[in-house]
Amino acid sequence: MRPDLVLVMLIIIGLIGRSPIIATAASLLLILKLTHLERFFPMVERRGLETGLLFLTIAVLVPFASGRITFKEIGSVFTTLPGILALIGGALATYMNGKGLDLLKLDPQMIIGLVIGSIFGILFLRGIPVGPLMAAGITAYLVKLLEWIWR
Numbered sequence: 001m002r003p004d005l006v007l008v009m010l011i012i013i014g015l016i017g018r019s020p021i022i023a024t025a026a027s028l029l030l031i032l033k034l035t036h037l038e039r040f041f042p043m044v045e046r047r048g049l050e051t052g053l054l055f056l057t058i059a060v061l062v063p064f065a066s067g068r069i070t071f072k073e074i075g076s077v078f079t080t081l082p083g084i085l086a087l088i089g090g091a092l093a094t095y096m097n098g099k100g101l102d103l104l105k106l107d108p109q110m111i112i113g114l115v116i117g118s119i120f121g122i123l124f125l126r127g128i129p130v131g132p133l134m135a136a137g138i139t140a141y142l143v144k145l146l147e148w149i150w151r
Contacts, residue, residue: 017123100136
């Protein structure tokens with residue numbers, strides 16, 4: 001199958017599924033491909049995730065920079081149940097990301113299923129793709145769970 005046709009299919013899927021992120025990403029990659037700028041693909045692949053996470057983190061930190069979050073609100077993170085649960089959630093998420101990275105090192109082909117699963121999640125579950133590491137972490141957890149069940 002030709003890669004440009006796959007990108008066109010992803011654009012169509014993104015438009016039908018009302019996912020501007022998929023449609024835009026596939027469109028930008030198609031533009032790079034059609035303008036013979038494929039030499040940038042390795043850089044985008046290597047640094048795109050980092051850049052995306054950087055901008056996501058910047059967006060999340062804007063309330064701190066703008067002064068909308070006060071020291072009192074920061075203190076409530078350590079003294080309220082929702083705040084403590086948020087701390088635990090953040091710690092568990094980073095732990096699972098680490099397990100996802102371990103899984104991808106052991107089985108790099110797993111990324112194919114993670115990417116297709118992420119596309120399904122975006123299109124049909126209205127999810128937001130924030131990175132393959134969390135998907136890999138959840139996959140690693142599911143693999144361990146299945147191993148434990150079928151022992």
